[in-house]
Every structure is written in structure tokens, then in C-alpha cells.
Amino acid sequence: MAVLVVCALLCLFCWASFYFILCTVNGSRSCEWNCRLVTLVHGILAICITAYIGYVDGPWPFTYPGTKNTPLQISAMVLSLGYFFFDMGWCVYFRTEGPVMLAHHTMSILGILLTLWLGESGIESCAVLFGSEITNPLLQARWFLKQTGRYETRLGDAVDVLFVLLFVVMRVFVGGTMLYCELISPRPRFFIKCGGVAMYALSWVFMVDIIRFARRKSKGWHKRRVQRETVTANGHDGKMD
Numbered sequence: 001m002a003v004l005v006v007c008a009l010l011c012l013f014c015w016a017s018f019y020f021i022l023c024t025v026n027g028s029r030s031c032e033w034n035c036r037l038v039t040l041v042h043g044i045l046a047i048c049i050t051a052y053i054g055y056v057d058g059p060w061p062f063t064y065p066g067t068k069n070t071p072l073q074i075s076a077m078v079l080s081l082g083y084f085f086f087d088m089g090w091c092v093y094f095r096t097e098g099p100v101m102l103a104h105h106t107m108s109i110l111g112i113l114l115t116l117w118l119g120e121s122g123i124e125s126c127a128v129l130f131g132s133e134i135t136n137p138l139l140q141a142r143w144f145l146k147q148t149g150r151y152e153t154r155l156g157d158a159v160d161v162l163f164v165l166l167f168v169v170m171r172v173f174v175g176g177t178m179l180y181c182e183l184i185s186p187r188p189r190f191f192i193k194c195g196g197v198a199m200y201a202l203s204w205v206f207m208v209d210i211i212r213f214a215r216r217k218s219k220g221w222h223k224r225r226v227q228r229e230t231v232t233a234n235g236h237d238g239k240m241d
Contacts, residue, residue, distance in 0.1 A: 053070075054126060
């Protein structure tokens with residue numbers, strides 16, 4: 001366990017160093033811009049590694065929850081643990097996130113620490129990491145599009161639609177199936193099952209915000225469509241006159 005602590009601290013140092021390098025090289029941008037670049041890189045790495053673990057290296061998380069951690073699973077969790085420590089510290093220092101996101105980071109850190117300490121259920125943690133991070137690149141792309149003035153475009157609409165669809169499918173339906181398999185299996189520890197319930201409940205808290213966002217977005221689309229139809233109609237009227 002001491003080796004894992006050292007590795008996690010080393011990963012934390014690497015993520016923090018990467019952030020400070022970006023701030024130096026990319027000094028014209030804000031601190032949040034550079035932090036989101038770090039978040040984007042972590043999201044892509046986490047997705048690739050956990051996808052390989054789940055679909056290639058195994059075992060299949062829906063069938064074999066509660067199995068002993070493999071070296072690759074441990075590496076993925078330690079990598080993300082270092083990032084979550086970094087991002088948690090950054091968010092607290094700059095006060096950019098609300099209690100829900102801070103709770104998500106806290107639960108992610110505690111869940112990974114518990115899984116590493118027990119030496120089992122790494123496949124479930126990696127599956128949760130995959131489901132959590134799969135929407136991350138889209139979330140960051142949405143923010144970057146806003147900052148560069150390209151959000152109110154078809155590209156921005158496509159990013160939003162894909163983000164909502166992925167969130168609903170992965171967090172609600174796939175996550176719900178994963179939780180069901182976790183609860184009915186006799187292998188996972190009780191604390192792991194409690195953590196799974198807590199993470200799924202938190203997903204529904206995020207889901208409420210997603211539903212509100214989707215409603216606002218649809219109203220915005222309807223408003224823009226009405227404006228375009230009005231402009232088109234006025235243009236035709238002008239030609240008729």
C-alpha cells in the first residue's frame with residue numbers, strides 16, 4: 001500500500017507539473033483554460049485505458065464484479081487518483097465548483113482509495129471511471145467553444161446533443177445495469193456496494209441539471225427557428241412589394 005501512496009503522489013506531482021508547464025507556455029490564457037486542458041488530457045487517457053481494461057484485458061465488469069485488482073487496473077486508478085487530488089485542490093483554491101462537483105471528486109477519491117486498499121473490485125472502479133469520463137471531452141469542448149465564440153453554431157449544438165445522449169445512456173442506463181449487477185453479486189464488499197449506490201445517486205443529481213439544460217436548449221432552438229422563419233417571411237414580403 002505504501003508503494004501505491006508513493007505512486008499516487010508521483011502522479012499528483014506529474015499532473016500539477018503539467019498544469020504549471022501549460023501556464024508557462026500558454027500564459028496568454030486563463031488558469032481555468034489551462035486546467036481544463038489538463039482535465040481534457042486526463043479524460044482521454046482515462047477513457048482509453050479503462051476501455052482497454054473493460055473490453056480487452058478483462059474481466060467483464062457486469063459478470064465478474066468484486067474480483068482482485070490487476071496491475072493495469074491499479075495503474076489506471078492511481079493515474080486518476082493523482083488527477084482527482086490535483087483537480088480537487090485547484091477547484092477549492094479557485095472556488096470554481098459547487099458542492100455537487102466537489103462531492104463527486106470526494107467520492108471518486110474515496111472510492112479509488114477503498115478499492116486500492118481492499119485489493120479488489122478494481123474492474124468496477126475502472127468501469128465507473130470510463131462511464132464518468134466518457135462525456136468529459138465533450139464537456140471541455142463545450143467550454144472551449146464558448147470561450148472562442150463558436151458555441152452558438154451547429155458544432156456547438158452537435159456537442160450538446162452528443163453530451164446529453166452519452167450522459168443519459170452511460171450514467172443512467174449502463175450505470176444502472178452496472179449497479180444492479182454489483183448489488184446482486186455476492187463477491188463485492190458491502191462498502192463497495194454502498195459506494196456504487198452513492199455514485200449512481202449522484203449521477204441522478206447531475207441528471208436533474210442535464211434535464212434543465214436540455215429544456216433551455218430546446219427552447220433556444222425553437223426561438224432561433226422562429227426568428228429564422230420570421231426573417232425569411234419578411235424577406236419574401238419585401239420581394240412581393
